[in-house]
Amino acid sequence: MQWLELTARVFVSYLVLLVMTRLMGKKQLSQLTFFNYVTGITIGSMAASLATDDELQFEHGIYGIILWAALTVMMEYLTLKSIRIRFWTDGRPTVLIKQGQIVKTALQKTRYNVDELNMMLRTMNIFNMEEVDYAVLENNGQLTVLKKVQYQNFERQDSGKSFKPNKNLPTQVINGGKINKDTLDEMGLDEKWLEFEIKKKGYKLKDIFYAAIDSSGELFIMPVNRDSYT
Structure with missing residues (x-):
C-alpha cells in the first residue's frame, strides 16, 4: 500500500466514523447496553480495517460502515416505538x-x-x-x-423516629407514553387502577410520558413536556 493511499484511507475512514457516531447519537456513545457496546466496537473495527487493509476495496468498506450505522439507527428507532423489541435487544x-x-x-x-x-x-x-x-x-x-x-x-x-420499610422496588408502569401491562400484571394491578390514580393527581392518561410506583407504593408521574428544546 502506497503512503498516499494509506493517508487517504485513514483520513476518509476517520471522517466517516466521526459522521456515523454523530448520526447514531449520544446513546450509542454512552454504551448504555451491551448491544450499544458491541455495535460501537464493530464500527470501530470496520473503520480500522478500512484504513489499513489494502485487500478491502475502499468503496466496500465505506458502504459497510454506513450500512451498519443505518441498521443501528433503525434498531434504536424500533426500540423507541416498541417495549417488546427493546426487551428483546437490550434485555x-x-x-x-x-x-x-x-x-x-x-x-x-x-x-x-x-x-x-x-x-x-x-x-x-x-x-x-x-x-x-x-x-x-x-x-x-x-x-x-x-x-x-x-x-x-x-x-x-x-433520633428514634419511626420509619416505613420499602414496600417494593421502584417500578415503571408507563414508559414513553405506553403502559407496561406485564409489569402491572406482576404487581396485581390493572389499567383501570392506573387511570384512576392518574386522574386523582389531576392528569389524563394520554398526557403521561412516564410513571412509576416508588418504593413506598406511591405512584410518581411525569407528564409530557410539549415545549421545544435545543
Whole structure:
C-alpha cells in the first residue's frame, strides 16, 4: 500500500466514523447496553480495517460502515416505538436481591455467584449484605442498590423516629407514553387502577410520558413536556 493511499484511507475512514457516531447519537456513545457496546466496537473495527487493509476495496468498506450505522439507527428507532423489541435487544434488569433476600434463580441465570455479588457491593462501599433491600443488575452490567430504610438515613435512625420499610422496588408502569401491562400484571394491578390514580393527581392518561410506583407504593408521574428544546 502506497503512503498516499494509506493517508487517504485513514483520513476518509476517520471522517466517516466521526459522521456515523454523530448520526447514531449520544446513546450509542454512552454504551448504555451491551448491544450499544458491541455495535460501537464493530464500527470501530470496520473503520480500522478500512484504513489499513489494502485487500478491502475502499468503496466496500465505506458502504459497510454506513450500512451498519443505518441498521443501528433503525434498531434504536424500533426500540423507541416498541417495549417488546427493546426487551428483546437490550434485555431486562435482573433483581439479584429482593426484600433483603438473594434470588438464587436470578444469580444462576446471570451466572453470578455470591462472592462476585459481594465484590460488586463492596465497590459501592457496602460491606454488609444485610444493608441491602434490593440489588438490580442493569443491562450494562452495573449493579444498583436500594438500601433498607434503616440504613438510608442514620440521623433518623439515631433520633428514634419511626420509619416505613420499602414496600417494593421502584417500578415503571408507563414508559414513553405506553403502559407496561406485564409489569402491572406482576404487581396485581390493572389499567383501570392506573387511570384512576392518574386522574386523582389531576392528569389524563394520554398526557403521561412516564410513571412509576416508588418504593413506598406511591405512584410518581411525569407528564409530557410539549415545549421545544435545543
